[in-house]
Structures are given as C-alpha cells and as structure tokens.
Amino acid sequence: MPFVNKGFHAKRPTDGGHKLPPGQYETQDFPVLTAGPTPRIPLVNWEFRLEGLVESPAKWSWNEFNALPMQSFNPDIHCVTKWSKFDTKWRGVSLDTLLEHVQLKPEAQFVMAFSYGGYTTNLPLADLRDGKAFIGLEYDGKPLTAEHGGPARLVVPHLYFWKSAKWVQGLRFMAEDEPGFWEDNGYSMHGDPWKEERYRADDEPTPDNARFRL
Amino acid sequence: MSRPLDWQLATVTAIRPETPRVKTFVLGLPQFRPHRAGQHYDLRLTAPDGYQAERSYSIASPPEQTGEIELTVELIDEGEVSGYLFDGVAVGDQLELRGPIGGYFVWPAGPADAPLLLVAGGSGVVPLMAMLRHRQRAGLRNLAALLFSVRTPEEVIYQQELEALAAADPDFKLLITYTRRAPPGWAGYRRRLDAAMLAEAVALLPGSPQCYVCGPTGLVETAATLLQAQGLPDAAIRTERFGPTGS
Ligand SMILES: Cc1cc2nc3c(=O)[nH]c(=O)nc-3n(C[C@H](O)[C@H](O)[C@H](O)COP(=O)(O)OP(=O)(O)OC[C@H]3O[C@@H](n4cnc5c(N)ncnc54)[C@H](O)[C@@H]3O)c2cc1C
Numbered sequence: 217m218p219f220v221n222k223g224f225h226a227k228r229p230t231d232g233g234h235k236l237p238p239g240q241y242e243t244q245d246f247p248v249l250t251a252g253p254t255p256r257i258p259l260v261n262w263e264f265r266l267e268g269l270v271e272s273p274a275k276w277s278w279n280e281f282n283a284l285p286m287q288s289f290n291p292d293i294h295c296v297t298k299w300s301k302f303d304t305k306w307r308g309v310s311l312d313t314l315l316e317h318v319q320l321k322p323e324a325q326f327v328m329a330f331s332y333g334g335y336t337t338n339l340p341l342a343d344l345r346d347g348k349a350f351i352g353l354e355y356d357g358k359p360l361t362a363e364h365g366g367p368a369r370l371v372v373p374h375l376y377f378w379k380s381a382k383w384v385q386g387l388r389f390m391a392e393d394e395p396g397f398w399e400d401n402g403y404s405m406h407g408d409p410w411k412e413e414r415y416r417a418d419d420e421p422t423p424d425n426a427r428f429r430l
Numbered sequence: 431m432s433r434p435l436d437w438q439l440a441t442v443t444a445i446r447p448e449t450p451r452v453k454t455f456v457l458g459l460p461q462f463r464p465h466r467a468g469q470h471y472d473l474r475l476t477a478p479d480g481y482q483a484e485r486s487y488s489i490a491s492p493p494e495q496t497g498e499i500e501l502t503v504e505l506i507d508e509g510e511v512s513g514y515l516f517d518g519v520a521v522g523d524q525l526e527l528r529g530p531i532g533g534y535f536v537w538p539a540g541p542a543d544a545p546l547l548l549v550a551g552g553s554g555v556v557p558l559m560a561m562l563r564h565r566q567r568a569g570l571r572n573l574a575a576l577l578f579s580v581r582t583p584e585e586v587i588y589q590q591e592l593e594a595l596a597a598a599d600p601d602f603k604l605l606i607t608y609t610r611r612a613p614p615g616w617a618g619y620r621r622r623l624d625a626a627m628l629a630e631a632v633a634l635l636p637g638s639p640q641c642y643v644c645g646p647t648g649l650v651e652t653a654a655t656l657l658q659a660q661g662l663p664d665a666a667i668r669t670e671r672f673g674p675t676g677s
Pocket of ligand 1 (some may be wrong): 243485502503505509511512671
C-alpha cells in the first residue's frame, strides 16, 4: 500500500455481485463522451462495410443489416473517464455473425473500426471474436440514440468504452496494429480496464511508446 | 524505468475558494511536466482498506506557471472524490496525481491561429480558463470570446479575473448568461444557450473560429449542434463533457 489519504473511504458500496475494475466508480446514468458534434446519419444513406484483408469486401444497407440474426446482451461497461455501468441492455448483431460473411486473409490480425464523422479506433481481431463484440442497434429496448452512437455502434464491453466506436460505418482488417483517433492522442492501444490500460504509457513498453506525447 | 505517466505525490500549497461550491487547489509537483492548455490530470484517492477512486480534473493554470498546477473542483452532492477534496483536504496535505493527459481538447496557441470561441457551462470553464490564461501569459492577440452559462451570480467561477481580463483586453469578449437568476440590473443574457446567442458570439469573431465547448452533456450537445448549424466545420468544434449528465 503506497499512500493513504487520511479519512478517505468509499462513499457507497457497489451493486451486489458486480466487480469494478481498478479506479472505476459505478454510475446509474449513461454519460456521453465525444470529441466533437454528434453526427446524424439518415438511415437511407447508412451502410456497414467489412474491408481490408478480406477475400472480397462485404456491405450491408440498413434494411439488410437489420435482417441479420440479432441477439440481446447485457454487459457491464467501463469508460476510461472512470465511470462504469452495470447490466446495460442491448440488442444487436454479434461480430461472429458478421465474420461468417467474409473470408479473412490469414495475415489479418488487427482491426480498425471507422465511423461516420471520421472517428477511428483500433482493436486486435481476437478481441472481437467468440461472443466478445457486437454491433449494437438498440439500447434499453429503443433504437440507439445519436448521442450514444446511433443508429449503430460497435460494442466491445471487455475493453474501455472508447473502443466501442459510435456511429460505426465499418471494420478494416489489417496485418499490423495502427493507432486510431484517441490512441493517436495518447490513449492505450489495447484498453483492458482490468489491467488499467488507460493511456499509451500504461501499455507494455515498446520502442513505439516514446513517440507519443500525452 | 520511470514511465512518463507514473503517479506522483503532489503537495497542496494553497486552497482558494472560487464560489461557495468551487475551490481551486494549488499543487506543488515533485516532477512538473509541461502541459498544454486543455489537458487534465488524473487524481487518485486511497482509503486505509485499499479502496481507490480516480477522477479526472482539468488543469486550470497555464503552461507558463511551472513547478505546480492548479485544479478547480466543483463540489458534487454526495460526490465521493469532490466531497473528500472539499472537506478533507488542507494546505500541506498530499494527493496522488498523474498527467498531463489528453491530446485533443487542447489549444495549439500560435500567434497566427484562428480566433478562439470558448463555450462553458459551470465547471466546464476550467480547461477554457487555462487557454485564456495561456493566451494572456504568452502575449497572444487572437480574438477570443468566452460564452459562459451559469445558473446564478454566485456561481461565476473566476469572475474577478475574467472581468479584469475583459476590461484590459479589447480582443477578448466575455459573455455571461444566467439561466436561473441574474444580478440586479443585469442587461445581458438571462436564458439557456440558444441559436441567437451562439450566432452573436460567432459574429464577434470574424474568420471562422476554433471552438472549444466544455460542460455538462446537455449544454455541450446543444452548443455543438448549434455551432454546426452556424456553418462551422465539425473539425473546428472540439468538445469535452463532464459534470452531471442530467442537466
Ligand atoms: C476530462 C475531464 C476533466 C474534468 N475536469 C473537471 C474539473 O476541472 N473540475 C471539476 O469539478 N470536475 C471535472 N471533471 C469531473 C470530475 O472528474 C468528477 O466527475 C467530479 O468531480 C465528480 O466526482 P465525485 O467523485 O465527486 O462524484 P461521484 O461520487 O462520482 O458522483 C457523481 C454524481 O453521480 C452520482 N452517483 C455516482 N455514483 C452513484 C451511485 N452508485 N448511486 C447513486 N448515485 C451515484 C452522485 O450522487 C453524483 O451526483 C472532469 C471530468 C473529465 C472526464
């Protein structure tokens, strides 16, 4: 135990059974965190793409996408700005379902999610498979609102929530990892809340780390 | 190996009340790392049983003020960290911090820069104040305007300093809007941010301004959408959201 703040105690117990990652606190609301104004995307223009290191790219319109098999999922989510929210209620399409529609090239190891409005975020492909990631279309029984990334956002609950790209437009498969928007601005390349990988400086040191200024 | 973001133990060297619910903490840092206006520090509290809480606080002081930083904290009802800072921390106490953090909500601050439009709600003024203090200390003359939304006259954080800056610098305009109660005789805005108000602020700054919007989610959402509607490009509108999400 390095340093103790005299007189400091947890103000409230966390919801029974749930665990908070280090440094996080529980909130009941659903905060919004965005770098700029909220994009509003007319559904007639919306499309979702899988591209990059695939044998042939896949593309869905809004109606086509909504015809894919959907599932409900109720993850705990953890934002790098320190809030966590337990048992959120979503419906959407599993990444495993989407990946059935493309043949990945063997060198595909990383993914860049890209969004309407220009946002990007990078993830290892392994973090998107086996039931770990979804494209969320409904939140709390209603269509996902624009502030929270509607009409569709990536949801990767086991990583800090900035990896769950709002207004997602597609995924690009890559052989090498590359920083996306917040990662370029000093945030972790991976973002595991349980290891508290918040900032680039929290990642395992690599020669690359030195180049980034927070 | 000392990594760039290791936690350090800062010492509280002064505490200044700003409003009845806002205090500024001046923190001496064993390792001062130069920051850019708009960045924040993470603060970590540890309880005797090992429980830890972390929160982010924007840096209020300009980069020119070296060796220490200032954090301005609003007391949140039932707030775990702000409550402790408010009641439990005195001059001489130590606090664990790491930073500076954040590479996006920062003002690059060159003399040739575009005009600066700052829009704040409540404690959202803190990172914007760092930009204004930096602008002043660096002798920059970019046209600048701060549109500051507060509920009551008691809640204007940095009031004296902002008024003095506006009086001394013809290139800086201070626009305050009181959403619940204005001071007696107030002739300025007394309503929530709206399209007309943002249009007036933009009109003070000929040549498309760089906009920084910070405050509670509702205000940031409104202001950013209205600035977009003024025809400003998305890339010119940077937002940071904090404080209660409901208001
Ligand atoms: C980049 C950034 C910069 C920031 N800069 C500043 C700054 O300069 N100044 C500043 O004052 N703040 C700033 N903030 C906000 C700050 O980080 C804290 O969120 C704020 O101080 C509140 O923390 P707290 O621990 O006091 O309140 P919390 O204990 O986190 O509570 C916050 C609110 O949520 C409610 N709440 C939380 N958990 C529960 C629960 N389990 N059940 C019921 N209600 C709950 C509380 O009642 C309260 O209304 C910043 C935030 C970010 C992300």
